[in-house]
Amino acid sequence: MDVHRVYNSNQMDYDINHANPKLDKMLPSNEDRFDSGVDSMKDEECNSIVKHMESLNMAATVSTRNDIDNEPWKKEVTEDGDTFLHLAIIHEAIEETIQMINQSHGDPFLNIQNNHRQTALHLAVIMEQPQVVERLLKAGCDPQLVDDSGNTALHIACKRGSLSCFGVLTQVDSSHLPSVLTTPNYCGHNCLHLASIHGFLSLVETLLRLGADIDAQEQCNGRTALHLAVDFQNHELVQLLVAKGADVNSLTYGGYSPYHLTFGRQNAEIQQQLYALTAQELLDLPESNSEDSDWDVQSEDDQMYDDIRVVGCK
Template identity: 65%
Template sequence: MDYDSDTAGPKQAKALPCQEDRFDSGLDSMKDDELASEFEDMSVDAHEHTEEYEPWRSAVTEDGDTPLHLAVIHEATEHALQMIKLSHNHPFLNLQNHQRQTALHLAVITEQPQLVERLLKAGCDPRLADNSGNTPLHIACKKGSLTCFSVLTQNCQRHLTSIVSFPNYSGHNCLHLASINGFISLVENLVQLGADINAQEQCSGRTALHLAVDLQNPTLVRCLLALGANVNCLNYGGFTAYHLTYGRQSDEIRHQLYEQTAQELRELPESESDESDMEDLDLSEDELYDDIKFGK
């Protein structure tokens, strides 16, 4: 069966629309009774079929979901485990639906750490990215799923360094996503695992510390400083994290940063447009945070 390189599913006569950060692919593709019937017809049995051919491996819905995708989505755990067992190191495990989600993405989205672990041990590739450029670890950091995060990091040691630093299509790596969403424990864990605390997101060059100021999150600022964040890092507009405290309400954050920021970097640099730095951001809808422009 031919597979389209962009969908990892059968070639379709009509392209289906892709929505950024859509996590519900396949949720309505089959009714419960249809799903149960499909699972019953699979006859997933290690003794009845050869490893080379399993009829359920070629089945796919209009959303590009395989039976494994559907089993994960509908939390049909036993069927999912059977398919995983029979597909050890098989390309089937890494098939992506029309949102480019693998079964591993969906297991993280639905917070099923048991399936996350089984998929990884069976050979599912944790480096594959969905339509938004998110790997399963990005999604765990975005959702604040500490359990799935732990399973992923414990079972992805070989690729962990590259996955942690890998930016999604909005320019954010795992540390940026954990910071934007205010998940302190994940921020601490990521830094302990070797994430670059001073890494700049690709939209406007902000570090996690810049983002913490934007969020007006004094706890996160305090955490990042304790972990060794460099207060003198400049974003692409030439601003330190302290510069971003101008016009914002939190005196606590301002005081935290003032003493540690180099004296020559405390004054705002001259800029033709103080607003230009703010306009560089291109956050997806659930990554948006309140952002007050300089001088307001």
Template identity: 55%
Template sequence: MDLYRASRTGPMDFNTENRGPKAGKTASSNDDRLDSGLDSLKEEEYIEVAADLGRLRVQCAPQSSAEPQQDGAEWKREVTEDGDTYLHLAVIHEAPDMAIKMIDMSINDPFLNQQNYQRQTALHLAVVTVQPQVVDRLLRAGSDPTLVDNSGNTPLHIACRIGSLACFSLLTQNCPDQLQTILQMPNYNGQKCLHLVAMHGYLSLLENLISLGADINAQEQCNGRTALHLAVDLQNRDLVKLLISKGADVNSQTYGGHTAYHLTYGRDDEEIKKMLFDLTAGDLRDLSDTESEDSEDDYGDDEELESEDDDDDDEPYDDIRVMGQK
């Protein structure tokens, strides 16, 4: 299937992991741009792109050298108005044979890590579209798994968010030197990989992350919630039990001073509430009437801040100088 025909097909099939459309205009997300590439080209440019990519269908000997290939290929320098290379386009429109051909012609070449205008590499897009074969080939050819898109997500963050076990396994097994760094990297929402799998309730991925060395008590940077706080927020009993069995700290507090038990107030699952009540330190169980919602106070008490500002206004400034004089 060439890229031109791929761009002309209707809504794409649902993937085998039953998480919605693989790619195309039927899927929309603030984090992943799946409607780029050929969709942005003019009608007359479709033929030209297809012809250019067709010229790449050549027989080439496998490259064994560890050095980047210096073939001066013009196609490596071509980009669309979205900043997509031909490799980006092949991945977006799910033409794996063509993508793999380009990858094999670009081993250890910076071309593999070129980012489009949303800072997505071909590896990001291969994970977004759930193409494990392309993910594997990109990693083996020298793609950098630590690069982030314009939401601060590495490819592993994306695999954790969409719950792709195949892509997750490839990314964790093929980048051992960078793995611990990636596990500690928050995206621009302050969320690490562990938080993303907790938010979506992927139990097996969470177990894998913990076994790989992810900090089970890591706090989101925005409000200080741990995976256990998130599990309670979602009322995911199985996830709460799993986290507790793995040693999650039930006494960990958000930046607003709330434990996971505090988040059970007003929630329906009495089993979660009882479980956390029994485990939480006695002096951390009570929640004042004015702090019934964690989200209301995690960023501080606005009225208190305003009061402090008012107090400051009452004090005249006595250290202002004009032309050296008070």
């Protein structure tokens, strides 16, 4: 089966295009969407996938675990590394998805990663399927596995602002949270950084309540969530972080405080607020960094900084 992806390395997220009305549903417009490449498939190939999925006999007629493990649908994988579970999630075939999960409790099948290192759990978050996320977690899918950008499922939920999937990921099994909250992706950003970059205030507040380190530094330039809030001129986020105890005197690896990052920016309210809170000795810019600084910010977490690149960030 020719099922491929068009992967946008600038966004590190995914787009989906549909070709077969039997599998497809209208999805909300979203710049970040998984692309299964279905539009590039021949009609007969796409129809073959539909018929194959419909013909799967998963009615729990087998009597032993060995019989279940030997089901053909657990062994078939596309050239892109997708199992039938991956495909069912991508195409929103919820009934088939749930049937496969029900017959795979504790099975390594649930944690198979495709060629982009995505598990079924990653895809369920991307496709906004919180009910599938819950079933996968309860069936034993590992929430700490990362995709080829270093993102866990929770990283993706924080980047996309998926409140429903975020809620399931943090409530169904909280034992993994301390590890996931401190884990940076391959661009050096943890979950709090991603929620801050994309301006999801409710997620930021919840992450802090769950134990995220408010002053954690991202690994590219050493910016905290407060630095990032200034970068993106998000006054509400600045106010929230300050109220929650963010260190206004924290310095990036280049020696910049959040107040320093207000220079040349339009929001005077942010500058005034941070000026009043910043230590006197940190109000002046570092002397030797007028040009080779870490000022400029681009629009996405994987292309945040011009001066430093991290392995894995394209």
